[in-house]
Amino acid sequence: MQKKFPIAILGGTGQVGSALALRWAKAGHCIIVGSRNAAKAEATAQQIKQTLVSAEVSGAGNKKAAQAAEVVVLTVPYAAQRATVDEVREALTGKILVDTTVPLVPPKIARVQLPPEGSAVAAIQKLLGESVRVVSAFQNVSALHLKDFAHDADCDVLICGDDVAARDVVVGLAADIGLRGVHAGPIVNSAATEALTSVLISINLRYKIAGAGIRITGLP
Numbered sequence: 339m340q341k342k343f344p345i346a347i348l349g350g351t352g353q354v355g356s357a358l359a360l361r362w363a364k365a366g367h368c369i370i371v372g373s374r375n376a377a378k379a380e381a382t383a384q385q386i387k388q389t390l391v392s393a394e395v396s397g398a399g400n401k402k403a404a405q406a407a408e409v410v411v412l413t414v415p416y417a418a419q420r421a422t423v424d425e426v427r428e429a430l431t432g433k434i435l436v437d438t439t440v441p442l443v444p445p446k447i448a449r450v451q452l453p454p455e456g457s458a459v460a461a462i463q464k465l466l467g468e469s470v471r472v473v474s475a476f477q478n479v480s481a482l483h484l485k486d487f488a489h490d491a492d493c494d495v496l497i498c499g500d501d502v503a504a505r506d507v508v509v510g511l512a513a514d515i516g517l518r519g520v521h522a523g524p525i526v527n528s529a530a531t532e533a534l535t536s537v538l539i540s541i542n543l544r545y546k547i548a549g550a551g552i553r554i555t556g557l558p
């Protein structure tokens with residue numbers, strides 16, 4: 339494992355956030371589950387401790403969680419992305435923000451519908467400026483697979499961001515939970531990974547499977 343980080347997971351009570359929390363706690367990172375409701379975050383932290391007695395995990399409101407962490411991971415629905423970032427903005431300066439957001443527009447989530455800015459995550463990098471190193475990752479990994487320790491997620495993680503060193507950290511965090519992270523270029527390329535999620539949802543529907551994923555071929 340690379341360096342241990344205090345990692346805040348905003349919206350860590352949800353599908354993908356709680357799964358990442360459990361996996362990174364198992365890998366030995368210190369996890370702060372974030373929520374709009376501190377008691378709900380603490381309840382999720384306690385659930386993780388029941389599964390993993392040795393886990394270093396606590397719960398807090400999103401802002402406190404972001405303040406306490408070195409790496410902040412955003413796992414809230416697209417409709418809540420901007421408001422959540424606005425709430426914790428001051429705590430993000432100098433940190434890496436890993437944004438998992440996919441700009442799905444229900445009910446047609448199997449259709450690519452990117453925002454006018456081109457990409458939900460690139461828009462957040464633009465909003466925050468260079469003082470926050472935004473990295474886009476995990477959009478194409480099924481929370482169902484992440485939650486199921488018995489299941490091999492069997493996919494790569496495309497990682498986009500303008501700061502290569504920050505991307506390297508997230509490649510390491512993916513490796514810590516058994517996934518191969520692949521550098522996929524600058525933050526604007528997140529448009530492709532965000533769009534790919536609707537493609538994967540279409541594949542899930544057509545082939546009646548739970549979590550299609552992608553593999554990059556040709557890598558050494």
Ligand SMILES: NC(=O)c1ccc[n+]([C@@H]2O[C@H](COP(=O)([O-])OP(=O)(O)OC[C@H]3O[C@@H](n4cnc5c(N)ncnc54)[C@H](OP(=O)(O)O)[C@@H]3O)[C@@H](O)[C@H]2O)c1
Nearest residue numbers: 349351352353354373374413414415418439440477480481
């Ligand atoms: N599910 C997947 O398989 C998957 C895979 C890859 C990426 N993603 C992306 O990851 C993000 C989270 O997905 P999810 O399926 O984990 O979502 P989710 O379970 O529906 O929600 C995650 C958390 O976001 C918070 N939240 C919900 N509505 C909110 C609102 N209106 N304002 C502020 N916070 C709100 C809630 O936390 P509190 O109530 O505790 O605040 C909730 O537990 C999405 O952008 C999604 O596209 C999902």
